[in-house]
Amino acid sequence: MTDNIASQDTVELHSFMQERKTLFCYSGPLTEDLLTTISNPVRHQLSDKETEEIVAKRVFGVFIEQAQNIIRYSHHKTKATGDSIGTIAISIAEDGFLIEAVNVVDPSKKDILEATLVDLSVKDQKELRDLYKKRLREGPPEDSRGAGLGFIEMARRVKKFEFDFVESDDGALFVYRGWVK
């Protein structure tokens, strides 16, 4: 037995993750290669929980969009390779799942991101579906490295989502939380 501070810290991490029912969490440089590697264990975790396949697919879909958002848009990069840094997690919450993502946002893109998400948050399913189709036909908006569809896709799959911007030493953090049932 030991009561040194370092192991106490590790135990706190363990307890914290257990108490918030986090099934999966990754924090650090995220690449498409790494996403390929972690996709299977994430799936495995979801299918372990006697979750309906349709719900598990929805959770996985939101997870993939969040991960690819970090990869494409995180403003915090590793010095050596320029890989995007962020945090992504899946937890059990409110009879369903909570999928969370955090990354440093490009300060010049913060306002447009906020406006986009405020706009999406007030749309119903039909409006989201129509907007998705429109964006698909018209192509991505400027400044989008994906098809500009990711946030619409997530909004369609979640029961609700929240977002926030929080100041940190690395710059403003973009926080996205989506609940799936």
Next chain:
Amino acid sequence: MIFEAGQRTPQVELTPTSCLIRGECYPENISEWSDPILKALEECLGNDEGGFVVDIELYYFNSSSAKFLFDFFEFLEESAEGGKSITVNWRYRAEDDTMQEAGEDFEEDVSACSYNMVMVEQA
């Protein structure tokens, strides 16, 4: 011609008269994966073998792949408008509302191809 399924890409089988896409689609780099397929499809559609049947059975695709599918259908439409007889079967599992809706949405942009929504029993 067969493009084997990867962990993040569906199986694609192309013959002079058919195209089958089955599986999941969220590739690391969508155009890197789809460019050779679209090129091979173009060659298949260019022959004079008559009709062409496309079967698509996807269980999941990400938002980047939606753009590929849109371009894929646009390409089929152009061929059909040029006189090629093309049938598309969008196959989705019963209860999979997401893939059903996706199929219905693509159908809206298709008129020259014959387009069928086909519900399949879950394996």
